[in-house]
Amino acid sequence: xxxxxxxxxxxxxxxxxxxxxxxxxxxxxxxxxxxxxxxxxxxxxxxxxxxxxxxxxxxxxxxxxxxxxxxxxxxxxxxxxxxxxxxxxxxxxxxxxxxxxxxxxxxxxxxxxxxxxxxxxxxxxxxxxxxxxxxxxxxxxxxxxxxxxxxxxxxxxxxxxxxxxxxxxxxxxxxxxxxxxxxxxxxxxxxxxxxxxxxxxxxxxxxxxxxxxxxxxxxxxxxxxxxxxxxxxxxxxxxxxxxxxxxxxxxxxxxxxxxxxxxxxxxxxxxxxxxxxxxxxxxxxxxxxxxxxxxxxxxxxxxxxxxxxxxxxxxxxxxxxxxxxxxxxxxxxxxxxxxxxxxxxxxxxxxxxxxxxxxxxxxxxxxxxxxxxxxxxxxxxxxxxxxxxxxxxxxxxxxxxxxxxxxxxxxxxxxxxxxxxxxxxxxxxxxxxxxxxxxxxxxxxxxxxxxxxxxxxxxxxxxxxxxxxxxxxxxxxxxxxxxxxxxxxxxxxxxxxxxxxxxxxxxxxxxxxxxxxxxxxxxxxxxxxxxxxxxxxxxxxxxxxxxxxxxxxxxxxxxxxxxxxxxxxxxxxxxxxxxx
Numbered sequence: 001x002x003x004x005x006x007x008x009x010x011x012x013x014x015x016x017x018x019x020x021x022x023x024x025x026x027x028x029x030x031x032x033x034x035x036x037x038x039x040x041x042x043x044x045x046x047x048x049x050x051x052x053x054x055x056x057x058x059x060x061x062x063x064x065x066x067x068x069x070x071x072x073x074x075x076x077x078x079x080x081x082x083x084x085x086x087x088x089x090x091x092x093x094x095x096x097x098x099x100x101x102x103x104x105x106x107x108x109x110x111x112x113x114x115x116x117x118x119x120x121x122x123x124x125x126x127x128x129x130x131x132x133x134x135x136x137x138x139x140x141x142x143x144x145x146x147x148x149x150x151x152x153x154x155x156x157x158x159x160x161x162x163x164x165x166x167x168x169x170x171x172x173x174x175x176x177x178x179x180x181x182x183x184x185x186x187x188x189x190x191x192x193x194x195x196x197x198x199x200x201x202x203x204x205x206x207x208x209x210x211x212x213x214x215x216x217x218x219x220x221x222x223x224x225x226x227x228x229x230x231x232x233x234x235x236x237x238x239x240x241x242x243x244x245x246x247x248x249x250x251x252x253x254x255x256x257x258x259x260x261x262x263x264x265x266x267x268x269x270x271x272x273x274x275x276x277x278x279x280x281x282x283x284x285x286x287x288x289x290x291x292x293x294x295x296x297x298x299x300x301x302x303x304x305x306x307x308x309x310x311x312x313x314x315x316x317x318x319x320x321x322x323x324x325x326x327x328x329x330x331x332x333x334x335x336x337x338x339x340x341x342x343x344x345x346x347x348x349x350x351x352x353x354x355x356x357x358x359x360x361x362x363x364x365x366x367x368x369x370x371x372x373x374x375x376x377x378x379x380x381x382x383x384x385x386x387x388x389x390x391x392x393x394x395x396x397x398x399x400x401x402x403x404x405x406x407x408x409x410x411x412x413x414x415x416x417x418x419x420x421x422x423x424x425x426x427x428x429x430x431x432x433x434x435x436x437x438x439x440x441x442x443x444x445x446x447x448x449x450x451x452x453x454x455x456x457x458x459x460x461x462x463x464x465x466x467x468x469x470x471x472x473x474x475x476x477x478x479x480x481x482x483x484x485x486x487x488x489x490x491x492x493x494x495x496x497x498x499x500x501x502x503x504x505x506x507x508x509x510x511x512x513x514x515x516x517x518x519x520x521x522x523x524x525x526x527x528x529x530x531x532x533x534x535x536x537x538x539x540x541x542x543x544x545x546x547x548x549x550x551x552x553x554x555x556x557x558x559x560x561x562x563x564x565x566x567x568x569x570x571x572x573x574x575x576x577x578x579x580x
Contacts (some may be wrong), residue, residue: 003029006092010041017041019073019097025275025513028082030093032073038096039106045083045092046111052083052092053401055108057116057542060126061529062152066319068510068532069176073097077128079105082514082542086401086415089422093514098128107132114404117550125150125238135185140231140579143177144170149239156236156243180215185227187217195260203232207310207565210575214552214564220561230546233575241539243341245505246272246346249536253526254340256541257577259302260520261295261331262288265344267517270425274344274513276479276506283471284348285427290361290464291334291343292517293457296326297368299520300450300457303572307447308379310569311388314377323371330360346506347480352473363463368458371449380444385539389521393537393555393567396441404547407522408422408449409571413441419518426517433459441508441568450572479506503536514540521545521572541580545573 003021006029022030033041045052062080063069072078077095083092098105107130108115120139121131127148129529130136138145147154155161166174182188182198197220202213211232217224226425240252253264266288273280280288301324305317328338334357335341335350335576343350379385395405397413410417418435420428436452438445482501487494510532515527522544529538548571556564 003031003193007031010044012520013044014041016404020071022072022095022512024093025511026271026515028091028093028514030095030512032097035098035105035471038079038094039108039111041093041107042081042083043111045094047496050085050088051158052085052090054084054086054179054404055081055112055114055118056084056091056404056523057082057525057527057540058115058122059527059540059542060122060128060150060444061538062126062150065152066529066531066537072252074099076100076104077126079122079128080540082527086417102127102129104129104131106130106136107136109133113402114547114550117546124148127151128371138231142174142231144174149236152370156239180227182217187225187227196224199563201564203229207568208575209306209568209573212575212578216430216561216564218561221562223556223559223561223564226556226564228549228552230575231547232579235576235580237580238539238541241536243535245535246508247505249539250344250346251340251342254342255576256543256580257299257519257521257524257545257574258339259295259299259574260524261291261298262335262341262343263292263295263299263517263519264524266292266426267515267519267524268526268528269344269346270515270517271513271528272508274515275508275510275511275528276346276477278347278475278477278480280348280426280475281472282427282469284473284475286464286468287349287353287473288344289428289431290461290468291331291349293460294327294331296457297454297461298324298331299572300454301327303450303569304375304379304447304454307569307572308385310565311385313379313382316343316375319371319378320375320526323368326364326367330364333357333360345474347477348472348474353468358465358468361461362463365458365462365465371498372454376451380447386444388562388566389447389570391440392443392563393570394440394442394549395555399554400441400552403551405522405551406547407455407518407520408446409522409544409548410446411436411449412438414439419516419523423516425515431460431463443566446570446572471518479508507534514542516542519544521574521577522548543577543580545571545575545577549578550571 014037017029019034020032024030059080077098079096081094122128124138124140189329197218201479202208203211213229215227253268305320308316332338335343343454344549344554397415399411400410414437416435416437421435433456436449438448482498483494488498508530510530512529514527516523525542528536528541531537555567
């Protein structure tokens with residue numbers, strides 16, 4: 001559906017609701033809706049005859065210092081709702097202008113349950129309140145934090161703040177704020193014939209794969225309810241996007257899903273390229289795909305081994321980490337770095353492939369299939385592993401769409417949706433590979449999908465090495481590549497252009513763009529706002545793990561504590577991907 005058709009439909013259904021139409025750099029239909037109509041319009045879009053069933057993302061922008069806003073309604077803050085329709089493979093972006101220093105708007109948790117955490121995040125980061133939210137409280141920052149970090153007046157550097165101090169009385173208050181009070185979460189301490197036990201799992205626990213706390217209400221060993229508590233790994237990745245240049249922010253992306261390596265660079269670079277009008281050359285696209293799939297294999301091997309370890313199998317993790325080292329040796333030979341090479345660049349990659357790069361890649365392609373067969377027998381066909389994971393942590397396809405599950409968690413419900421196939425980027429449409437699916441949506445089937453994805457990634461890498469095109473590894477574009485040396489030494493204007501481009505970085509034209517890719521753990525997207533400067537005005541990172549952890553109560557109620565460990569292992573998350 002194009003923007004004009006959607007606009008006409010909304011104008012007929014809700015006269016006066018649409019305040020403005022915005023042309024976005026990513027081509028997604030973007031409509032500004034009056035605040036008093038926003039909730040009705042969002043509900044209508046979800047339940048219309050061609051619905052947008054998934055709330056893909058919800059965030060905000062502090063507009064108070066922004067200069068280039070031609071055609072947009074005046075606002076102090078803007079809410080941005082990104083809706084996704086799988087049936088039509090389309091998106092729509094609804095924006096709402098808010099006035100005042102600390103505005104209030106209506107919650108949509110009763111429309112999309114996944115909005116719960118997203119609204120809490122907007123409140124935490126911007127101070128925007130949502131009336132009707134069941135439990136509006138901070139989610140990433142400590143309960144006693146002063147200020148809202150993504151507001152423009154909040155400092156981005158430690159040097160802009162005073163030295164951290166925690167007097168004894170404040171430490172006691174902080175401890176009291178962290179105490180779990182069941183009544184604040186709508187929980188009671190007793191059931192019909194029993195008293196519940198409240199168990200604090202984490203934030204330091206091997207099963208949580210990072211600093212992550214889950215408060216469990218237990219009836220014996222049975223989970224009555226679970227309250228996930230995130231934010232222990234928050235490092236302000238989105239705030240850092242406001243202080244770095246477009247180029248210098250690339251290494252920060254590596255640290256979001258820190259197991260995904262250069263795959264984190266890809267959606268960021270693609271979004272910047274959309275804003276700048278840069279098209280990477282074919283060789284750069286194929287190199288990007290090859291390295292992204294190597295990191296998919298690397299990340300999946302970590303998941304594979306630790307998932308088996310979570311349910312009691314000790315040996316597999318050693319074998320799989322050994323093969324992960326083989327992957328890293330190839331990555332290091334090509335990129336110069338291992339886990340966080342920060343190797344992609346705006347317009348391409350950092351340098352050309354080294355001589356002899358293809359030999360270790362071909363060797364790995366020959367070596368790895370037999371290892372995958374061995375791993376499958378060792379883990380997936382193990383009777384104890386099956387007993388611990390089959391039928392555990394199930395959710396339906398409807399649940400997955402409703403809660404914003406993506407990647408293997410969505411495909412495990414029988415839905416063959418993969419951005420590489422359904423919305424090809426960076427040249428994926430030129431490759432042959434299958435989209436693995438499973439049927440039951442449980443822990444075991446999420447594993448089945450990822451195991452087959454390892455084989456499909458190997459297919460893609462083999463096609464890359466056999467069909468690597470000739471040509472440049474980076475776009476010949478003034479915003480991506482400095483002027484040639486001969487021209488630089490010829491006239492002062494070109495020398496100045498070279499100096500500014502290298503020292504300050506490129507000036508990206510004003511605009512907004514979001515690009516999402518099929519990352520290791522699901523759909524990862526970067527929504528960038530440029531105000532015509534050398535850095536981002538607003539950097540929004542939509543990570544898959546944030547949506548997935550919100551589903552833990554749905555997946556674990558009625559099961560045992562031991563089952564919860566299997567559920568956590570099957571999700572495949574890292575806390576930096578959740579907290580950013």
